[in-house]
Amino acid sequence: MSNTAKLNVIGLLFGAMFGGVLGAMNLHEYDTIHAMLRLDEPDIFLFMASAIVVSAPLLWLLERTGFTTPLGGELRLSRSKPEAHHLKGGALFGIGWAIAGTCPAPALVMFSSGAMLSLIAIPGIFIGLHLRERQQRGAGHSGDGEHRDLVTLSK
Amino acid sequence: MYDLLPDRLPWFIGGPILGLLIVGLFVLANQPLGASGAYVQTAGLFRRSEGVVKWRVWYFVGLFVGGLLVTRVFREDAGVRSGYDALREVFPLGVTVPLVLGGAILLGYGAALAGGCTSGHGMCGTAQRSPASLAVTATFMATAILTTFILRIATGGAL
Numbered sequence A: 001m002s003n004t005a006k007l008n009v010i011g012l013l014f015g016a017m018f019g020g021v022l023g024a025m026n027l028h029e030y031d032t033i034h035a036m037l038r039l040d041e042p043d044i045f046l047f048m049a050s051a052i053v054v055s056a057p058l059l060w061l062l063e064r065t066g067f068t069t070p071l072g073g074e075l076r077l078s079r080s081k082p083e084a085h086h087l088k089g090g091a092l093f094g095i096g097w098a099i100a101g102t103c104p105a106p107a108l109v110m111f112s113s114g115a116m117l118s119l120i121a122i123p124g125i126f127i128g129l130h131l132r133e134r135q136q137r138g139a140g141h142s143g144d145g146e147h148r149d150l151v152t153l154s155k
Numbered sequence B: 001m002y003d004l005l006p007d008r009l010p011w012f013i014g015g016p017i018l019g020l021l022i023v024g025l026f027v028l029a030n031q032p033l034g035a036s037g038a039y040v041q042t043a044g045l046f047r048r049s050e051g052v053v054k055w056r057v058w059y060f061v062g063l064f065v066g067g068l069l070v071t072r073v074f075r076e077d078a079g080v081r082s083g084y085d086a087l088r089e090v091f092p093l094g095v096t097v098p099l100v101l102g103g104a105i106l107l108g109y110g111a112a113l114a115g116g117c118t119s120g121h122g123m124c125g126t127a128q129r130s131p132a133s134l135a136v137t138a139t140f141m142a143t144a145i146l147t148t149f150i151l152r153i154a155t156g157g158a159l
Helices: A003-024 A030-037 A043-064 A084-100 A104-113 A118-136 A145-149 B011-029 B036-046 B054-073 B085-090 B093-114 B118-127 B131-154
Strands: none
Touching (some): A003 A104, A003 B011, A003 B054, A030 A043, A030 B085, A030 B131, A043 B011, A043 B118, A084 A118, A084 B131, A104 A118, A104 B036, A104 B093, A118 B036, B011 B118, B036 B054, B036 B093, B036 B118, B085 B093, B093 B131, B118 B131
Protein backbone atom coordinates (compact mmCIF):
# COMPACT_ATOMS: atom_id res chain seq x y z
CA MET A 1 0.00 0.00 0.00
CA SER A 2 1.40 3.42 -0.95
CA ASN A 3 1.88 6.12 1.66
CA THR A 4 -0.91 8.16 0.04
CA ALA A 5 -3.31 5.22 0.37
CA LYS A 6 -2.20 4.67 3.98
CA LEU A 7 -2.82 8.34 4.73
CA ASN A 8 -6.31 8.11 3.21
CA VAL A 9 -7.15 5.10 5.41
CA ILE A 10 -5.79 6.93 8.45
CA GLY A 11 -7.87 9.98 7.53
CA LEU A 12 -11.02 7.89 7.31
CA LEU A 13 -10.33 6.05 10.58
CA PHE A 14 -9.37 9.13 12.58
CA GLY A 15 -12.35 11.03 11.16
CA ALA A 16 -14.62 8.16 12.19
CA MET A 17 -13.14 7.96 15.69
CA PHE A 18 -13.33 11.73 16.16
CA GLY A 19 -16.90 11.79 14.82
CA GLY A 20 -17.75 8.91 17.14
CA VAL A 21 -16.38 10.73 20.20
CA LEU A 22 -18.29 13.90 19.26
CA GLY A 23 -21.48 11.88 18.84
CA ALA A 24 -20.92 10.03 22.12
CA MET A 25 -20.48 13.39 23.88
CA ASN A 26 -23.68 14.74 22.21
CA LEU A 27 -21.69 17.60 20.75
CA HIS A 28 -23.75 17.35 17.57
CA GLU A 29 -26.77 18.66 19.50
CA TYR A 30 -27.40 22.41 19.59
CA ASP A 31 -28.64 22.02 23.16
CA THR A 32 -25.26 20.67 24.36
CA ILE A 33 -23.26 23.56 22.86
CA HIS A 34 -25.83 26.10 24.02
CA ALA A 35 -25.82 24.78 27.61
CA MET A 36 -22.01 24.94 27.58
CA LEU A 37 -21.92 28.53 26.33
CA ARG A 38 -24.66 29.54 28.80
CA LEU A 39 -22.20 28.22 31.41
CA ASP A 40 -24.93 25.93 32.71
CA GLU A 41 -22.71 22.85 32.77
CA PRO A 42 -18.93 22.40 32.79
CA ASP A 43 -18.79 19.00 31.04
CA ILE A 44 -17.73 20.16 27.58
CA PHE A 45 -15.12 22.56 28.95
CA LEU A 46 -13.76 19.67 31.03
CA PHE A 47 -13.90 17.39 27.97
CA MET A 48 -11.81 19.85 25.96
CA ALA A 49 -9.43 20.58 28.83
CA SER A 50 -8.82 16.90 29.60
CA ALA A 51 -8.06 16.21 25.92
CA ILE A 52 -5.44 18.97 26.02
CA VAL A 53 -4.04 17.80 29.36
CA VAL A 54 -3.50 14.33 27.86
CA SER A 55 -2.17 15.42 24.46
CA ALA A 56 0.01 18.47 25.23
CA PRO A 57 2.67 16.72 27.38
CA LEU A 58 2.82 13.72 25.03
CA LEU A 59 3.33 15.99 22.01
CA TRP A 60 5.94 17.99 23.87
CA LEU A 61 7.80 14.81 24.78
CA LEU A 62 7.63 13.41 21.25
CA GLU A 63 8.93 16.64 19.73
CA ARG A 64 11.71 16.87 22.31
CA THR A 65 12.91 13.36 21.53
CA GLY A 66 13.01 14.15 17.78
CA PHE A 67 10.36 11.55 16.96
CA THR A 68 10.08 10.68 13.27
CA THR A 69 6.57 9.81 12.10
CA PRO A 70 6.12 6.96 9.60
CA LEU A 71 4.18 9.08 7.09
CA GLY A 72 5.02 12.72 7.79
CA GLY A 73 8.72 13.02 8.61
CA GLU A 74 10.05 14.45 11.85
CA LEU A 75 7.36 15.60 14.24
CA ARG A 76 7.14 19.37 14.14
CA LEU A 77 4.61 21.34 16.10
CA SER A 78 3.17 24.70 15.13
CA ARG A 79 4.14 27.73 17.21
CA SER A 80 2.70 30.64 15.25
CA LYS A 81 2.57 34.08 16.78
CA PRO A 82 -0.83 35.71 17.15
CA GLU A 83 -1.66 38.19 14.40
CA ALA A 84 -4.66 40.42 13.78
CA HIS A 85 -6.36 37.87 11.51
CA HIS A 86 -6.28 35.30 14.31
CA LEU A 87 -8.18 37.62 16.64
CA LYS A 88 -10.64 38.85 14.00
CA GLY A 89 -11.27 35.30 12.77
CA GLY A 90 -11.61 33.96 16.29
CA ALA A 91 -14.09 36.70 17.20
CA LEU A 92 -16.29 36.02 14.15
CA PHE A 93 -16.02 32.26 14.67
CA GLY A 94 -17.19 32.60 18.28
CA ILE A 95 -20.23 34.70 17.33
CA GLY A 96 -21.19 32.23 14.60
CA TRP A 97 -20.55 29.23 16.87
CA ALA A 98 -22.91 30.65 19.53
CA ILE A 99 -25.67 31.45 17.01
CA ALA A 100 -25.46 28.26 14.93
CA GLY A 101 -24.70 26.11 17.99
CA THR A 102 -22.32 23.96 16.02
CA CYS A 103 -18.89 23.98 14.41
CA PRO A 104 -17.42 22.14 11.42
CA ALA A 105 -16.90 18.63 12.86
CA PRO A 106 -20.08 18.39 14.99
CA ALA A 107 -22.18 19.71 12.07
CA LEU A 108 -21.31 16.56 10.07
CA VAL A 109 -22.24 14.37 13.03
CA MET A 110 -25.48 16.36 13.35
CA PHE A 111 -26.26 15.36 9.77
CA SER A 112 -25.44 11.69 10.31
CA SER A 113 -27.59 11.69 13.47
CA GLY A 114 -30.63 12.65 11.39
CA ALA A 115 -31.02 16.30 12.49
CA MET A 116 -32.14 17.93 9.27
CA LEU A 117 -31.27 21.54 10.12
CA SER A 118 -27.67 20.43 9.63
CA LEU A 119 -28.55 20.73 5.94
CA ILE A 120 -28.68 24.48 6.56
CA ALA A 121 -25.61 24.61 8.84
CA ILE A 122 -23.21 22.57 6.66
CA PRO A 123 -23.76 24.58 3.44
CA GLY A 124 -23.49 27.74 5.55
CA ILE A 125 -20.03 26.65 6.79
CA PHE A 126 -18.98 25.90 3.21
CA ILE A 127 -20.21 29.34 2.08
CA GLY A 128 -18.34 31.12 4.91
CA LEU A 129 -15.10 29.23 4.24
CA HIS A 130 -15.45 29.87 0.52
CA LEU A 131 -16.00 33.61 0.99
CA ARG A 132 -12.74 33.90 2.92
CA GLU A 133 -10.79 31.51 0.70
CA ARG A 134 -11.84 33.59 -2.32
CA GLN A 135 -10.52 36.73 -0.63
CA GLN A 136 -7.16 35.24 0.23
CA ARG A 137 -6.56 33.15 -2.88
CA GLY A 138 -3.24 34.03 -4.41
CA ALA A 139 -2.05 35.66 -1.20
CA GLY A 140 -0.96 32.36 0.37
CA HIS A 141 -2.68 30.80 3.33
CA SER A 142 -2.68 32.46 6.71
CA GLY A 143 -3.05 29.18 8.49
CA ASP A 144 -2.09 27.64 11.71
CA GLY A 145 -3.32 24.52 13.44
CA GLU A 146 -5.20 22.44 10.91
CA HIS A 147 -4.73 24.99 8.14
CA ARG A 148 -0.98 24.95 8.32
CA ASP A 149 -0.62 22.46 5.48
CA LEU A 150 -3.32 23.82 3.25
CA VAL A 151 -2.26 24.50 -0.26
CA THR A 152 -3.85 27.46 -1.93
CA LEU A 153 -6.32 25.71 -4.15
CA SER A 154 -5.86 26.78 -7.71
CA LYS A 155 -9.45 27.30 -8.83
CA MET B 1 -30.39 0.63 16.67
CA TYR B 2 -28.70 -0.87 19.74
CA ASP B 3 -28.53 0.68 23.18
CA LEU B 4 -24.81 0.23 23.86
CA LEU B 5 -23.78 3.73 24.91
CA PRO B 6 -24.84 6.03 27.75
CA ASP B 7 -26.80 9.20 26.90
CA ARG B 8 -23.56 11.07 27.11
CA LEU B 9 -20.08 9.67 27.54
CA PRO B 10 -18.52 11.10 30.75
CA TRP B 11 -16.04 13.92 29.97
CA PHE B 12 -13.24 12.10 31.82
CA ILE B 13 -13.51 9.24 29.33
CA GLY B 14 -14.28 11.21 26.14
CA GLY B 15 -11.64 13.90 26.76
CA PRO B 16 -8.63 11.57 27.18
CA ILE B 17 -9.77 9.49 24.17
CA LEU B 18 -9.82 12.68 22.09
CA GLY B 19 -6.41 13.62 23.50
CA LEU B 20 -4.99 10.27 22.35
CA LEU B 21 -6.57 10.74 18.90
CA ILE B 22 -4.83 14.12 18.59
CA VAL B 23 -1.49 12.54 19.56
CA GLY B 24 -2.15 9.51 17.34
CA LEU B 25 -2.57 11.55 14.15
CA PHE B 26 0.63 13.46 14.92
CA VAL B 27 2.50 10.23 15.65
CA LEU B 28 1.39 8.54 12.43
CA ALA B 29 1.28 11.43 9.99
CA ASN B 30 2.51 14.63 11.68
CA GLN B 31 -0.88 16.23 11.08
CA PRO B 32 -3.38 18.09 13.24
CA LEU B 33 -6.88 16.64 13.74
CA GLY B 34 -8.76 19.67 12.44
CA ALA B 35 -12.10 19.83 10.66
CA SER B 36 -12.44 23.15 8.81
CA GLY B 37 -9.44 22.25 6.63
CA ALA B 38 -11.31 19.09 5.66
CA TYR B 39 -14.24 21.23 4.45
CA VAL B 40 -11.87 23.32 2.32
CA GLN B 41 -10.32 20.23 0.73
CA THR B 42 -13.72 18.61 0.16
CA ALA B 43 -14.98 21.78 -1.53
CA GLY B 44 -11.77 21.76 -3.61
CA LEU B 45 -12.48 18.18 -4.70
CA PHE B 46 -15.97 19.12 -5.90
CA ARG B 47 -14.55 22.15 -7.73
CA ARG B 48 -11.93 19.83 -9.26
CA SER B 49 -9.16 22.06 -7.95
CA GLU B 50 -5.54 21.04 -8.22
CA GLY B 51 -3.56 20.09 -5.13
CA VAL B 52 -6.46 18.72 -3.09
CA VAL B 53 -5.24 16.97 0.06
CA LYS B 54 -7.21 13.74 -0.41
CA TRP B 55 -6.77 12.29 3.06
CA ARG B 56 -8.60 15.32 4.49
CA VAL B 57 -11.55 14.49 2.23
CA TRP B 58 -11.51 10.94 3.63
CA TYR B 59 -11.35 12.47 7.08
CA PHE B 60 -14.46 14.51 6.22
CA VAL B 61 -16.23 11.28 5.17
CA GLY B 62 -14.99 9.60 8.36
CA LEU B 63 -16.56 12.25 10.59
CA PHE B 64 -19.92 11.47 9.01
CA VAL B 65 -19.44 7.69 9.26
CA GLY B 66 -18.27 7.80 12.90
CA GLY B 67 -21.19 10.01 13.83
CA LEU B 68 -23.59 7.67 12.06
CA LEU B 69 -22.26 4.60 13.88
CA VAL B 70 -22.47 6.19 17.31
CA THR B 71 -25.73 8.13 17.02
CA ARG B 72 -27.76 5.64 14.97
CA VAL B 73 -26.22 2.18 15.40
CA PHE B 74 -24.55 1.99 18.84
CA ARG B 75 -27.26 4.13 20.39
CA GLU B 76 -31.05 4.19 20.10
CA ASP B 77 -31.71 6.05 16.85
CA ALA B 78 -33.54 9.36 17.43
CA GLY B 79 -34.67 9.21 13.79
CA VAL B 80 -35.03 12.02 11.29
CA ARG B 81 -35.86 15.26 13.09
CA SER B 82 -35.14 18.96 12.77
CA GLY B 83 -32.59 19.20 15.60
CA TYR B 84 -31.98 22.53 17.38
CA ASP B 85 -34.59 21.69 20.03
CA ALA B 86 -33.89 24.63 22.37
CA LEU B 87 -33.81 27.11 19.48
CA ARG B 88 -37.01 25.69 17.96
CA GLU B 89 -38.84 26.11 21.27
CA VAL B 90 -38.16 29.85 21.10
CA PHE B 91 -38.28 30.61 17.38
CA PRO B 92 -40.45 29.37 14.50
CA LEU B 93 -38.72 27.61 11.61
CA GLY B 94 -38.81 30.80 9.54
CA VAL B 95 -36.51 32.47 12.07
CA THR B 96 -34.44 29.39 12.97
CA VAL B 97 -33.31 28.72 9.39
CA PRO B 98 -31.82 32.19 8.69
CA LEU B 99 -30.28 32.24 12.18
CA VAL B 100 -28.55 28.89 11.66
CA LEU B 101 -27.49 29.84 8.12
CA GLY B 102 -26.14 33.23 9.17
CA GLY B 103 -24.31 31.76 12.18
CA ALA B 104 -22.80 29.01 10.05
CA ILE B 105 -21.58 31.47 7.40
CA LEU B 106 -19.99 33.61 10.12
CA LEU B 107 -18.25 30.67 11.78
CA GLY B 108 -17.02 29.35 8.43
CA TYR B 109 -15.65 32.74 7.45
CA GLY B 110 -14.10 33.19 10.90
CA ALA B 111 -12.48 29.73 10.82
CA ALA B 112 -10.87 30.43 7.45
CA LEU B 113 -9.69 33.87 8.59
CA ALA B 114 -8.27 32.49 11.84
CA GLY B 115 -6.80 29.44 10.09
CA GLY B 116 -8.73 26.88 12.12
CA CYS B 117 -11.77 26.11 14.21
CA THR B 118 -12.58 24.51 17.57
CA SER B 119 -10.68 21.34 16.71
CA GLY B 120 -7.75 22.87 14.80
CA HIS B 121 -6.99 25.80 17.07
CA GLY B 122 -9.05 25.00 20.17
CA MET B 123 -7.81 21.44 20.60
CA CYS B 124 -4.79 20.67 18.38
CA GLY B 125 -3.26 24.15 18.34
CA THR B 126 -3.62 24.53 22.09
CA ALA B 127 -2.14 21.05 22.62
CA GLN B 128 0.86 22.20 20.54
CA ARG B 129 1.07 25.30 22.76
CA SER B 130 0.84 27.55 19.73
CA PRO B 131 0.47 31.18 20.91
CA ALA B 132 -1.74 31.96 17.89
CA SER B 133 -4.06 29.05 18.71
CA LEU B 134 -4.25 30.10 22.35
CA ALA B 135 -5.20 33.63 21.22
CA VAL B 136 -7.83 32.33 18.76
CA THR B 137 -9.30 29.96 21.37
CA ALA B 138 -9.50 32.64 24.07
CA THR B 139 -11.12 35.03 21.57
CA PHE B 140 -13.76 32.62 20.26
CA MET B 141 -14.63 31.37 23.74
CA ALA B 142 -15.11 34.96 24.90
CA THR B 143 -17.24 36.09 21.94
CA ALA B 144 -19.27 32.87 21.97
CA ILE B 145 -20.13 33.21 25.66
CA LEU B 146 -20.89 36.92 25.21
CA THR B 147 -23.10 36.26 22.16
CA THR B 148 -24.98 33.55 24.07
CA PHE B 149 -25.68 35.98 26.90
CA ILE B 150 -26.83 38.65 24.45
CA LEU B 151 -29.18 36.09 22.85
CA ARG B 152 -30.43 35.17 26.29
CA ILE B 153 -31.17 38.78 27.18
CA ALA B 154 -32.73 39.49 23.75
CA THR B 155 -35.14 36.55 24.18
CA GLY B 156 -36.06 37.53 27.74
CA GLY B 157 -34.22 34.51 29.16
CA ALA B 158 -36.07 32.03 26.94
CA LEU B 159 -32.93 30.90 25.10
